[in-house]
Amino acid sequence: MEANILDNLEVVYQKPETLTDTPFHYCPGCGHGVAHRVIMEVVEELGIQDQTIGVAPVGCSVFAYHYMNVDMQEAAHGRASAAATGIKRVLPDKYVFSYQGDGDLAAIGTAETIHTVNRGENILMVFVNNAIYGMTGGQMAPTSLCGQVTSTSPYGREATQIGFPLKITELIAQLPGAYFVARHAVHTPNAVRKLKKALKSAFEYQKLNKGTCFIEIVSNCPSGWKMNPLDSQKWIEENMFPMYPLGDIKVPGKSTTPSTENN
Amino acid sequence: MIKGTVLIATDICKGCELCVAACPQHCLTLSKQINTKGYRFAELKNEECTGCVNCALVCPDAAITVYRQAKIKKAV
Numbered sequence: 344m345e346a347n348i349l350d351n352l353e354v355v356y357q358k359p360e361t362l363t364d365t366p367f368h369y370c371p372g373c374g375h376g377v378a379h380r381v382i383m384e385v386v387e388e389l390g391i392q393d394q395t396i397g398v399a400p401v402g403c404s405v406f407a408y409h410y411m412n413v414d415m416q417e418a419a420h421g422r423a424s425a426a427a428t429g430i431k432r433v434l435p436d437k438y439v440f441s442y443q444g445d446g447d448l449a450a451i452g453t454a455e456t457i458h459t460v461n462r463g464e465n466i467l468m469v470f471v472n473n474a475i476y477g478m479t480g481g482q483m484a485p486t487s488l489c490g491q492v493t494s495t496s497p498y499g500r501e502a503t504q505i506g507f508p509l510k511i512t513e514l515i516a517q518l519p520g521a522y523f524v525a526r527h528a529v530h531t532p533n534a535v536r537k538l539k540k541a542l543k544s545a546f547e548y549q550k551l552n553k554g555t556c557f558i559e560i561v562s563n564c565p566s567g568w569k570m571n572p573l574d575s576q577k578w579i580e581e582n583m584f585p586m587y588p589l590g591d592i593k594v595p596g597k598s599t600t601p602s603t604e605n606n
Numbered sequence: 607m608i609k610g611t612v613l614i615a616t617d618i619c620k621g622c623e624l625c626v627a628a629c630p631q632h633c634l635t636l637s638k639q640i641n642t643k644g645y646r647f648a649e650l651k652n653e654e655c656t657g658c659v660n661c662a663l664v665c666p667d668a669a670i671t672v673y674r675q676a677k678i679k680k681a682v
Binding site: 352353354355356357358359362366367369370371372373374375376377380415437529531532533536565571572573576 | 651669
């Protein structure tokens with residue numbers, strides 16, 4: 344009987360074919376799954392599955408190559424952008440993206456990240472920021488917020504001792520090699536729609552050979568933050584967005600000064 | 607009203623409830639049964655679904671397929 348009901352209906356949304364059938368290993372409610380899916384949806388819609396090469400990081404998303412049905416390369420911790428540079432230079436016609444977390448891109452890989460953008464490599468860097476080291480057990484990351492309790496800052500992050508959260512996206516937006524820099528989130532359906540639009544334009548910009556595209560995705564880590572997925576979404580809005588405001592930071596053709604006043 | 611429905615891959619659903627919160631028609635809920643992984647999975651609780659795709663957009667496990675009533679061509 345169910346088949347009869349479905350006969351009169353048309354599919355308006357389904358899992359993209361660019362994702363493999365392997366179930367994600369991520370914790371319930373983790374933003375990595377949405378980020379993977381949206382990137383692969385864009386690859387499917389642009390029809391560039393056989394021309395796309397991804398570089399997987401070390402961290403929770405270390406097994407990204409199990410899920411993304413495109414050519415993938417695993418990189419050493421923090422060096423995904425360096426590996427992507429090599430791939431893009433050898434195969435300049437391919438669409439190359441790196442997918443990194445905050446412990447990978449903003450901690451051990453800070454030097455590689457900044458120099459990749461400074462050289463203006465024509466790659467897309469996707470930065471998933473969940474303000475914690477998820478895979479290793481919820482330790483403090485460079486992007487952890489002031490006062491945030493983690494397993495290595497049990498009394499909350501103290502800026503006088505450990506410093507301030509690293510806003511690496513604003514940092515690299517100042518570099519002349521950066522072409523398109525934006526910050527998006529995956530906590531609501533509308534945020535996901537905006538992220539998809541930004542990722543689509545970022546993939547399209549790669550054809551222009553104008554510089555690095557960098558998209559930060561503010562994500563959640565229910566397990567690391569020790570809360571349920573719904574609470575973690577609220578926590579993103581209340582705590583992450585004041586420090587990491589969403590929106591375009593550097594858009595081609597517009598003023599190059601990074602703006603922080605947008606919502 | 608436009609009718610739609612969702613098909614949820616219950617075996618890969620992890621019961622994170624994000625789709626339940628994202629549904630504007632409040633037609634999703636967690637089941638009383640558990641799946642092979644031991645999670646309560648999301649399921650439809652009424653016929654109010656309009657096929658708006660919100661649940662599928664926030665699903666971290668890409669477990670939701672959304673169907674919507676085909677647009678009826680005007681009779682000549």
